[in-house]
Every structure is written in C-alpha cells, then in structure tokens.
Amino acid sequence: MAFRMALVPILVLQLKQTKRISELLPQLPPFWPPRNSGRSVIDQLVLFRKQRKAIGCPSFLWIPAYFSIQVSCFLLWITSIRRMSLDHHPGFDCGGALWFQNLTEIPNGLFGPIFPFLIAGLHYTNVQIIFAGSSVHKFDKFEELAKNYKRFLNFMTFLLYFLAYQMPQGSLVYWTTNLSFSIAQQSLLKHPTVRAKLGLSGNDIVQKETRNVESTNGNEAKSVDPPAKGRIISAQTLTPQELLSLSVKYLSEGHIEKSIPLLRLALEKDPEYLKGMITLGQALYQKNQFPEAAEYLESATSKLLAACPTEVEDVDNLIVASQWAGVSNIRQGKTPDGITHLERVANMKEPDDPKSKAHYFDALVLLSSALFNEGRKDEAAKYLRLVVAYDNSFKELLKQCEEER
Template sequence: MKRRELGCPSYLWNFAFFTAQFPCFLLWMSSIRRMCLDHHPGFDSGGALWFLNLTDYPSGIMCFTFPTLIAGLHYINVQISFRTIKIANLQGVLGLLAKFYKLYLDILSIPLFLVGFYIPQGSLVYWVTNSSLTLIQQLCLKNPNVRNQLGLPNLMEPVKNRVATENDHNSAADSEVLIPIEAVPPKKLLELALKDMAAGDQDKALILLRTTIEKDPELVQALVAIGQILCSKKLFEEAAENFELAIHKLSYIKEEEIGLLLLSLFGAGVSRIWEGKNSDGIEHLKKIAELREPDSPMDKACYYRGLVMLGSTLFQLGEKSEAAKYLRIAATYDPGVNAYLKECEEG
C-alpha cells in the first residue's frame, strides 16, 4: 500500500535491464563483432570518418578515440542517472548498496576503456552510437520543457522544508530540498498545485494535478482544479469531462463538500454552454437551483452566479419566462440582476 501511495513502479522493473536491454546489447555487439571477424562484405571499406576498415582493431595515432569515447560516455551516463538520487540522504542498507553500486559503475569506466582496444572498430562504432543516443535520451527526458511537451510529470519538484537548528528552537531556515515527484503524497501534490495556480503558473499546476489524480482518483478537488485550468485555456470539452467526473464522485455529498459540488456543476454547465452544447449545460446549471443556498460567502456567490448564467442562457434561447424565474431568485442576492430580470419580464 505504501508503494502504491508513493507511486512506485513494480519491483520487477529492477530486472528490466538484465532481462531485456543487456541481452539485446550483447547480442548486437557479438553479431557485429562476428561480422567484423568474418570480413563481412563492405566492412573493410565502408567505415566512418578515418576508420575505413571496421574489421581492424584500434591502432595508430587515433587508437585512443573509441576507447576514450566509450569510457567517457559510460561515466557521464552514470552521473546523469544518479543525479536525482541523493545517496547521502539514503539510510541503512539501501544507502550503502546505492553508494557501492555507483562506485562500481564509476570504476567500470577503466576496464571499458581497456576493453576498447581489443574489439573490432565495427563494434566500437555501434557501441559509441548506442551510448551517445542513451546520453541524448537521458538529457531530453530530464529537461522540464521536454517533459512538459510530452505530458510527463516533472521529476524534480522543489518542496520547501522548514528545518529548525538544534541550538535555537525558535529560529528556522528555509531549505529547498529536491524530491522526486513520484515520492510526494497526493495531498501534498494537490497543495503544491493549488499554490502554483494561485501564482498563475497553470502549466506547472496542471502537471501536478494530473499526477495527483493518477495517484488518487478520489481527490475531487484536483479534478475541479483541472477543469478550471482547462476552461481558462478554452479546452471546454475536456474541462467539462473533468467537472462531470467530479460531479459523479460527489453523488453522495457530505455537508462540507457542497462548495465542490457547486463549483463542479457551475464549471460543467459553463463549459458545455461555451462548447455549444446548451442543453447539457442547462441541465447542470438547473441542478444548482435544486440545492439549498449555502452558508459560506464564496459558495453563496458561486450559487447565485450559476443561477444568473442559467437565466441568461435561457433568455438567449427565447425561454424568457423560465429565465425570469431563476433571475428573480438571483436578484435577491445581487440587486444588479434586476436589470436583466426587467428585460425578461418586458420581453
């Protein structure tokens, strides 16, 4: 249960490299090596740059090129892979294993450099290409802009952590700790997303909210927030779907969730109307009228705003008497609505 809450993948993923990637790499390497040793047609004259004969072993003044590239690319890939892991913060056996595993991978660069002198250049060309593509892939997938374009969550989410000094319990310092987004609990992600929304960073908030829903589909507040962001981006159909999903989850509403239901009904109604589906939007807004007037000032404002929107839509569709019924109720809260009500009654 804890693993699911943190969003961790299955432990079987730890064996993916050994069961799939590593065997494939060895198969391709050995196949190219065999072709080099058997002087496959074209391997002795179809090389790259100054490495024209791919069946030869590294020799001459440029013999260090491929072994250096192989060792260097391996070392760089290891550093990038461990960049998001704070080994010093890992405790117990896990921290010890991680520390020694990284040390082992770092030291492995030396034998890889030496092995490079005893492999035909055809295999070395493939090895360097493979490592270069791995490096490019890692850099791209760790770039926040690329992840945002691909719809992937940001791997590193700054989280403010208040740390009090041992000598003075009354003083505290703000320290920014980088935590993988997969390790942040859903409610904390929701809190961060709402702060981003308040700060106007909707794109970042949307990524966090969608990750929140993936972790905990029952967090209705996240669905409502997603709907609000999508509606502001004029993605009305998708916004309405999120609001309607929230309405469905609030079918057995608690007293403290009346505000969420009002927001969901209002958001779904407005989104469907702006999408051009007036009948669906009106249906949602009429459900607001069926609810009792809430006590909270913010909820009350949303309640009457929904009634005004309902009356305005009905008026535009020619149903003036029906529109007047809802506008008359709204006018008791906002006298400014009387102008619209008068227009309905005169019409």
C-alpha cells in the same frame, strides 16, 4: 536498433515491477536484524521474505533483471562485431562512414579520439539520467548502495575512454549507437504522457511537502507536516487529504500531469472524497478531458445535493462543483445541461462567506454568458445586473448585453 526495440517490452515490465516494489518497500522490515533484536541474519532474511510475499511485493530480482539481459546481449553483439572486424568480414574495410571508412582499424590519427570521447560522454550521460529517474534507490535501505554503484559507473567513464582505443571501429559504431538509443529511451520513459500510457505513473515516489498549501478555489486541503522533513515516501502511504494537498501544489505550479494520478489514487483510497472528485474534475477540465471531468463533477454534485448541504464548506463545494460541471458540459456542446448546472447556483441563496460569494458570482457570470450565446439575452442581462451590484468591473459586459438585446 531492432535488437534494442525487442527488449523494450521487458524493460516496461521491469519498470512496473520495480514501481510496485518502491510502493511496498516502506512496509517491509530491514534486511539486517536490528540491534538487540535477538534475531540472526538468516532469521531476519526469512522474516523479510515472508512479509514480502504476504503483501504481494515482487521479487527483488526484478531490479537487476533488465540490466542483466541487456548487458548479456550487448556483450554478445559487441564481441560478435569485434570478431567480424578483426576477421576482415567482407565490406568492413570500406563500409564505414565519414572519417571511419575502415571499420577493421582501431582509432588512430587526428579523428581517433572521437569515438572514445563519444562513448565516455554518452556513458556518463546515461548514468546520470538513470539515477535521476530511479525511485527504489531513494529509500534509506538502498541509498548507500546506490551511491556507491553510481560512483563505480562514473569511474567507469575513464576506463571506457581508454578501452575504446583498443577496439576496432566497427565495434565502436555499434557501441555508440547502443548508448545513444539508451539515452533516448530513458528520456522518453521519463515523459509524464508516455509513463501514463504505459501505466508507470500514478504511484511514483513523491516527497511530502512541509509547508501548507493555500486554498485557491475552496476545494483544496492543507498539507500535513511530515514526521521527517524532506523524507522520500511512497504515494501509497499518503492519506487522501495528503494526496490532495500535494496535487494542489502541482496544479498551482502548472504540473497537471503530476496532479491527476495523485488525485485518482486519493479516490481509490476514498471513493466518497468529495474534494478529491471536484479537484480531479477541475484538473481534467484543464487538460481538455471534458467528458471525464463532467463525470467526476456531476458525481460530486449529486452527492452534495443528496446530503442537503448547510455548512459553509459544503455549500461552497456545491457551488464550485456545479460551476465546473456546467462549463464542462458546455465545452462538450451540451449547453442545455451546462445551463442547468449553472442555474442551480443561481437559484441558491447568495452566500455570506466571502470566498463562497466570489465563487457564486463567478458562476452567475458563466451562466449569463451561456444564456447570451443561446439568445436568451434578457435572462443574461438579469444575472449580469446582480453581478455588477457585487463587482462593478462587469459593467461594460452588462452594457454590451443590454445593447444587443
């Protein structure tokens, strides 16, 4: 366990480098010279190397780096333990557990197949997890190579089963522990929160969607059909609008952790992208990150106010940004600031656009609730009357407000 824990920093570094490779790979030329290009294999490799360095792509030796180190250390340890078992190291003949007290013996008897089955099963599971989480191999340039390598590793499952019968149980205990640690490690590194903490998320390989995403709050854009349906590409190659479309899809499916890194990337590409600011603020609010949510929403509000919006879309953006900025401040305990944002909407002219009108009255409901909680019940009732005139379903809320004045 200590040995494997010591290798974790190397693994994280390799994952960061391979993530960077996967982002830049679409910008590189093919490894082999295209037909009729007139270039030799060496010339093509020289061109590939020059362009790789020009765009700052890490060396491709990072891809097998951790695997090479882990395998070397694994072989050193397992052969060392094997030698200790065969040499009857003190305690190995009675220091096992359960049905495997004698670690110097090879698997035998009724319980003999347990370790071979465990090792074969854990190896197969580990291979599936690794290839399910990998991103570099999903590119056309690596796909065939990765498929063949995965077939080889799957075939190794049968060889390892029979090989385990030829090794002392001391080595098999270590081998089982090592594979179990690998599965736990890979599963943990696939978790969105862990990946975010380690700086591994945000620019993962994503699949461009081919269907349009319907707008639900006035702050989403429709996705653009990709040139090749279902093609795997890097998030770095997507435009801010495409990143927003994909993030909205994730939000609609409840995958907030996946949407936030895409929205941050969209704003890195275009810091003035108002829809990206508003949607990111909404996503952060849903993750209870109220201070940061308010920061993005207030920034969008300031930019919209400075532009004096008149277009329907801009007015709707201002309503939504002010509404969410208001509730973000209220959830932080900054109720006066929150009311100021919501009152901005109340002081606007009632929109004619149906979608904007719905957002407008949503803001009035939130404003009346905040005012009521602050003891300003007459003002709360005033705004609720306007809401009831639009939507009679709030009639009971107005009645309760008037009774408690």
